Amino acid sequence: MGSTVERREVEAFGRIAGQWWDPDGPMAPLHKLNPARLTFIRDRVGDHCACPRGTTAPFEGLRILDVGCGGGIVTEPMARLGARVTGLDASSEVIGAARAHAQAMGLKIDYRNMTAEALAEAGEQFDVVLALEILEHVADVDAFVAALRALTRPGGAVVVSTLNRTAKAFALGIVAAEYVLGWVDRGTHDWRKFIRPDDLAAALTDAGFCHPEWRGLSYDPLGDRWRLSNDLSVNYMGIAAG
Amino acid sequence: MTRSSAPTRPGADPQRADRAQTSRADVAIIGGGLVGLTTAVGLAQQGLSVCVVDRQPLPATLDPAFDGRATAVAHASKLLFEALDLWPAMDAHAQPILEIRVSDGPSLMHLHFDHDDLGDGPLGFLVENRYLRQAMADKVAGLDAVEVVAPEAVETIERSEAGARVALASGRVIEAALVLACDGRGSATRSRAGIDIMRWSYDQMGIVATIHHELPHAGIAHERFLPDGPFAILPLRGNRSSLVWTVPTAKEPAIMGLGPRGFEAEVRRRVGDFLGQVTVEERRWSYPLSLHLADRITDTRLALVGDAAHGIHPIAGQGFNLGLRDVAALIEVIVDARRLGLDIGSAEVLGRYARWRRADTVVLAAVTDGLNRLFSNDVTPVRLARDIGLAAVDRIGPLKTFFMRQARGSIGNRPRLLDGQAL
Numbered sequence: 001m002g003s004t005v006e007r008r009e010v011e012a013f014g015r016i017a018g019q020w021w022d023p024d025g026p027m028a029p030l031h032k033l034n035p036a037r038l039t040f041i042r043d044r045v046g047d048h049c050a051c052p053r054g055t056t057a058p059f060e061g062l063r064i065l066d067v068g069c070g071g072g073i074v075t076e077p078m079a080r081l082g083a084r085v086t087g088l089d090a091s092s093e094v095i096g097a098a099r100a101h102a103q104a105m106g107l108k109i110d111y112r113n114m115t116a117e118a119l120a121e122a123g124e125q126f127d128v129v130l131a132l133e134i135l136e137h138v139a140d141v142d143a144f145v146a147a148l149r150a151l152t153r154p155g156g157a158v159v160v161s162t163l164n165r166t167a168k169a170f171a172l173g174i175v176a177a178e179y180v181l182g183w184v185d186r187g188t189h190d191w192r193k194f195i196r197p198d199d200l201a202a203a204l205t206d207a208g209f210c211h212p213e214w215r216g217l218s219y220d221p222l223g224d225r226w227r228l229s230n231d232l233s234v235n236y237m238g239i240a241a242g
Numbered sequence: 243m244t245r246s247s248a249p250t251r252p253g254a255d256p257q258r259a260d261r262a263q264t265s266r267a268d269v270a271i272i273g274g275g276l277v278g279l280t281t282a283v284g285l286a287q288q289g290l291s292v293c294v295v296d297r298q299p300l301p302a303t304l305d306p307a308f309d310g311r312a313t314a315v316a317h318a319s320k321l322l323f324e325a326l327d328l329w330p331a332m333d334a335h336a337q338p339i340l341e342i343r344v345s346d347g348p349s350l351m352h353l354h355f356d357h358d359d360l361g362d363g364p365l366g367f368l369v370e371n372r373y374l375r376q377a378m379a380d381k382v383a384g385l386d387a388v389e390v391v392a393p394e395a396v397e398t399i400e401r402s403e404a405g406a407r408v409a410l411a412s413g414r415v416i417e418a419a420l421v422l423a424c425d426g427r428g429s430a431t432r433s434r435a436g437i438d439i440m441r442w443s444y445d446q447m448g449i450v451a452t453i454h455h456e457l458p459h460a461g462i463a464h465e466r467f468l469p470d471g472p473f474a475i476l477p478l479r480g481n482r483s484s485l486v487w488t489v490p491t492a493k494e495p496a497i498m499g500l501g502p503r504g505f506e507a508e509v510r511r512r513v514g515d516f517l518g519q520v521t522v523e524e525r526r527w528s529y530p531l532s533l534h535l536a537d538r539i540t541d542t543r544l545a546l547v548g549d550a551a552h553g554i555h556p557i558a559g560q561g562f563n564l565g566l567r568d569v570a571a572l573i574e575v576i577v578d579a580r581r582l583g584l585d586i587g588s589a590e591v592l593g594r595y596a597r598w599r600r601a602d603t604v605v606l607a608a609v610t611d612g613l614n615r616l617f618s619n620d621v622t623p624v625r626l627a628r629d630i631g632l633a634a635v636d637r638i639g640p641l642k643t644f645f646m647r648q649a650r651g652s653i654g655n656r657p658r659l660l661d662g663q664a665l
Binding site (some may be wrong): 021023031032035039042056077080104105106 | 583
């Protein structure tokens, strides 16, 4: 299986490896987005896998893979929630930063500098596979989603999140976030790679997943926080059974 | 062979000996007073491990001589205690406040707060602090997730992005994701963190004593604004009341120095005869009154809670209740973060606590300070203005309801625990 990794983008993320956990650094928007994303994962994965509710370690016993884990902004919470977690990233600098941070936090996480395709070829499977804010950076979405399917055990689930290919997403994701607000580095996103929910749903079902359930992520400027919503026009995420 | 550079015998290397006494907790709480223990109970009940450090052994703080004050527990604070299952042990010692009568010295005008105006149970409860402490200590003793390390002194607190290390005088080290400063108005933890406070001193002391009286108090709290400052008679269980007598600092030594009979005579003069024959319990305490606000209530892996963050003039009995609003907000923020797997000591989590508490604290401090300055003034025009003002407050429904809701602590975007809801 070939790699769908876009080399130029991997290098761009590698350059800021040390700043993943700086709340005022280049990854600040992801930190802001995180509580809403984690709420979705905890509740929907929890429902799918019949996890206990209202406890501090609902994911005990689950094996979770985080593809494109970056510095571990979602990977570490999965470990705190009790899961056995593997994090993958194509950049060795980023994986190095993620390992150092997890160690400082006293968390056991299996970080690997490899691609989803390579791990799928090795035949490993997980209860839950996460592919968050990564689809808009891969070169071949269909091949990437096929690798996600191969990594998900039968009866497991995949969770994806990405940016919609709408004028509003372009305006907010690129013009506002990259140029006006300076939230993310310029050139972080390429609008042509943004994916419509229908197209992503088709890619997922073609690969053998059930039809995904979508939720939108909306920014509330007054509370300066992101919330789960029914508006899929900018950021959206979903879960699909494997 | 690198045996000489890597000692394997325990104690051969000071670093290693140090590690042998290192323990981990999710949260280290500095200060085992009312605020620290309430926080410990709330966090432990939600599955977090807590280590409480205090200079005093816990049993000493339960002695009646340690703290003679009684606390006005607001309605919302009672709901918090109910949610944490602390209230059942306090209930038997709690006197409901059914009515508050505020009068202005010899003036006949007065302000009258009645719970019927709100129609939702008593305005609050008077509970002697030792019973609050006892209920908390008993609860903590039954929680495996709480360790109380006392008596013990803090030597250093190191805080970084990676975590916090609290080094104790005994050589023990506690590693935690978050340190909470619950060590009161003179918080050493706050000073160590280099957080400045703004302070207004009133140049006043509050003298506290307990009286026994012949006639029942009928659950009525009285607050009299005498020229020297407020004089409060707060109903306790039985035919007893707690006095909070505010005096200028210069007069305090003379009053505290009075013999039992002289002190009793002064008290009787101020209480009057509406409670019949009055006798004063032997013990009395005095506390300086001041208003202080910390510049900020969070730092790297540190949050200030209760009096360490702010102290307000106790004129309206709000200091403790304001502290419990910190506690309720902080428990909710930490538990919400922990249940998402977030780092509970991270800047985002602490930022949520700081934003939530800022507005509430500043508003209440300003209101209370304004009331006290107004009522501690005996200049005639001011006196007239406040006579009219007081009468006006009594007639203007919405304003009075605002004061009462503040007194009960049920205003604003409240933490779920203050509605008595489980997290």
